[in-house]
Amino acid sequence: MSRLILAMQTSIDGYVDSSLPDAAWQLWNWGPDWPWSEDLRASFNRLLAEASGILLSRPMADDGYLAHWARAAEQHPDDPDWAFARAVGALPKFAVSRAGRPAQDWPRTTVLNGELADTVAQAGKLAGGGLVCFGGAGLASALLRAGLADELRLFTNPGFAGTGRTIFGPWLATRTYRAATSTAHACGIAETRWVR
Template identity: 25%
Template sequence: MRKLIMWNVVTLDGYFEGESPWDLSFHGLVWGKELEEFSLTQLRSADMLVFGAKTYQGMADYWTNAKEEEGEVAKYMNELPKLVCSTTFGKTNWKHSTITKDATTEISKLKSDGSGDLFVFGSASLSNSLMKANLFDEFRICIAPVFLGKGRRLFTEGIPNQNVQLIETTPLTTGGVILRYSK
């Protein structure tokens, strides 16, 4: 059975995006060789990447035009199957992509087939919906050492109470920390 895993970088005060869409400048505070290796390990274990429509479009725009120095990460991002969860999204523009209008039903089916992991990157609205449906098996959060003070929070009100267990803590030389929690 596959696991559904959330992966996000957030600030110490809980923001996953700055004041404007795709303001992810704080990611540079934690990026380095360690986080690159962690990213590759995740991508190697992935059977599929799962995105909401806005994150999908931003990722597609970035990774289809990735520079050579993005190397192996770009290869995985472009070659892995991708699922876009949206009731309004019309057409994919990134290879190996499909659309579902019913994320919870589709992901429930996908979890029961295969053995590789399903990763949700970014996609706060989708992640909140999947949390409400109790579909995540693991949460991987990298804490960036900064307070933004404003922006878009990853976790919103209305998420049901869910106990999780810390399974790994990985400090980064950049000052960030990767936290892994399972249900």
């Protein structure tokens, strides 16, 4: 079975978003001018360069994830810092759905319906190699709960969300990951790789 890397941004207090309107936890907000440093850009570009496919939730696809990165790739066609945006467009994508709805007009995207373990295995087989998953929160949590993530890569922002969604729960108390690498990037984000 191909490896699955679950990559998520978190706050210092472990949330992946905030329900507080004035929370400024997220340094890396995916906007046009976020202050990510050269070392973080290089690491993120390597993550996408090594992937054979992208796994994402159906709601992420519905909410414009693919269109957003297609626009970013068009705006930065030759910029090496934005190689990951071009990779998002070029790699095969697999949207996991329990609803059984047909795919929208998403280029290079296959909607997979069924049990989570089966759809992840099918995505890995179709991709022909390792997958990277960026969520959303519900899919990330389900992957951890089912023991399907071979690696958890956390990009911890230098701020507190206070409250919001988390991908962690008490059902993880019996799971064990070991630290593989930890990097404090110049912009203040800490990247930690945890592997099974």
